[in-house]
Ligand SMILES: CC(=O)N[C@H]1[C@@H](OP(=O)(O)OP(=O)(O)OC[C@H]2O[C@@H](n3ccc(=O)[nH]c3=O)[C@H](O)[C@@H]2O)O[C@H](CO)[C@@H](O)[C@@H]1O
């Protein structure tokens with residue numbers, strides 16, 4: 001188990017460039033299974049989850065060539081579908097959430113897709129019903145082995161396009177169904193589709209491979225199935241969750257930071273939500289400039305004066321993956337905010353650690369926490385903590401960087417799942433973080 005030692009209480013300064021988006025990478029890497037031709041993807045983040053998925057593709061027989069940092073060419077012309085039935089796959093295949101998205105492409109191209117219960121953050125129940133209901137709608141037969149939590153879909157015929165209304169706008173579920181439907185016979189309509197930039201990028205990429213998807217960016221996707229797809233080149237967008245994390249980091253450590261090349265047009269609510277916390281966010285070309293908040297930041301209230309609520313919602317709502325960051329940043333704001341994590345049940349429990357550090361937080365129930373900011377009148381105290389999930393981990397890291405003294409964060413593999421060389425990159429702008 002890796003550990004970070006952090007010397008906090010110091011302002012940082014400089015420029016930071018976001019990595020490619022983890023959640024987009026996990027989707028677009030799975031598209032390579034849909035064609036025999038070469039697919040080149042750039043701006044792939046060098047993080048544990050993505051590297052595990054690349055290894056899994058290699059185990060399936062996909063040819064992989066690394067062209068340089070973040071750039072790979074894949075060719076799935078000799079896929080070994082038999083790997084899905086090996087013990088090695090049962091052990092490794094579920095070690096990350098993103099591996100679930102190999103199922104749609106494999107089902108569409110080879111008539112079968114299996115997956116052990118996927119991993120990812122332990123942040124509450126994470127159902128897969130939307131994925132499998134979608135495949136069943138396209139004509140696949142579903143089986144589930146309860147004993148070893150092994151899911152499977154099969155078909156002896158080509159999948160058939162149909163109308164479907166998803167029970168919820170699942171991000172990976174929509175991606176999986178889209179990747180199955182692009183090779184189905186006829187037209188598939190997916191209503192209540194998720195439409196995060198990750199999905200917009202996936203659909204744009206599939207269209208450049210020859211798919212016929214319309215409605216991209218909306219919650220109604222119409223897919224006209226094609227017989228085959230070809231190769232393409234695709235560049236992954238900057239990671240909006242990392243960008244939000246750096247905004248929070250800058251505010252809470254009262255640092256002047258420029259976040260480079262953020263792709264402003266794909267940030268949705270993110271800048272506005274941080275502005276509601278009172279944080280100054282300047283647009284400079286395609287960069288974000290955050291000045292040092294020497295006088296702190298004041299949380300806004302609603303027009304009628306009531307306490308601000310920040311809640312998650314499917315896109316174009318605010319992403320749940322940034323609520324933990326918003327929460328930690330609020331602990332030093334002036335004012336109060338209610339954080340309402342609607343999607344996940346166990347994502348707020350990490351606030352106990354912040355409370356130990358001196359933050360004023362009331363955990364009302366597993367979904368809601370009220371934060372009363374210190375307005376920098378009282379600094380958080382350094383402590384030893386364990387990173388429970390990727391975003392809580394980074395929130396604790398931000399708390400540690402703002403705290404007085406030396407903190408220790410254990411289980412930093414959780415952070416490394418999604419943030420590329422975070423220690424080195426933050427050290428380059430003046431943080432004091434040592435990996436021990
Ligand atoms: C690898 C990947 O891409 N992971 C992301 C993906 O996970 P993932 O695709 O697994 O998440 P889903 O979108 O399926 O659902 C997330 C949770 O929200 C609930 N839910 C979902 C939709 C909805 O309309 N109402 C609702 O309550 C689900 O029941 C589930 O508990 O999307 C999540 C939601 O943005 C993000 O936190 C994850 O970082």
Ligand SMILES: C=C(OP(=O)(O)O)C(=O)O
Pocket residue numbers: 022023049096097098119120121321390391418
């Ligand atoms: C919840 C997350 O990831 P995953 O779905 O991979 O667990 C996340 O990125 O915040």
